[in-house]
Amino acid sequence: MARGRFITLEGGEGAGKSTQVKRLAAKLEAKGYRVVVTREPGGAPGAEAIRELLVKGDTGRWAPRTEALLHFAAREEHLARTIRPALDRGDWVISDRFVDSTMAYQGVAQGLGAEFITRLRDLVVRDDMPALTLILDLPPELGLARAAGRTNDGEDRYERMKLEFHQILRQAFLDIAKSEPGRCAVIDAAQDEDRVAEAIWTETKTRLTA
Secondary structure (H helix, E strand, C coil): CEEEEEEEEEECCCCCHHHHHHHHHHHHHHCCCCEEEEECCCCCHHHHHHHHHHHCCCCCCCCHHHHHHHHHHHHHHHHHHHHHHHHHCCCEEEEECCHHHHHHHHHHHCCCCHHHHHHHHHHHCCCCEEEEEEEEECCHHHHHHHHHCCCCCCCCCCCCCCHHHHHHHHHHHHHHHHHCCCCEEEEECCCCHHHHHHHHHHHHHHHCCC
């Protein structure tokens, strides 16, 4: 079941999610809505502590199942401390990544399979799936080049994984979008920032009502 007013942005490294989350929030705020901007892994104090374990360090520091469990531990905190309270008081929530990233990164690209991730999703997320997921799509070579040019404070563990990993990741996100067209919209993130923002706003206006 989807929660109204809950939007997530997904995609590979360097797709511009963080920038577009802020731009979409500004659009909604200009319309008079209260908006909570958040991210995964993270979005709550305990979840931010877990984030440090996931986005820094050696690329092989975790077994895939351990890594998925860490993501869901962070997500439990995120939902309990940030997302559910915001939605319950009538705010909009826009998250830079959510459960689709775990399906794509750990379920597909790291080979855990959909069943394991789905069981964890059902246990942790339950009825709090986003009403709209915007998947920012671009060739991984372009995304990684963009990511290499930004300041990341050492949060580059996933970016340092092999190109093949990122190619599989891109297809995983596209497959998620294809399997859930009612929730997901694919946005061409290879365009310039303004065009991406325009496409996102069009999808948001078309698919969601307050």
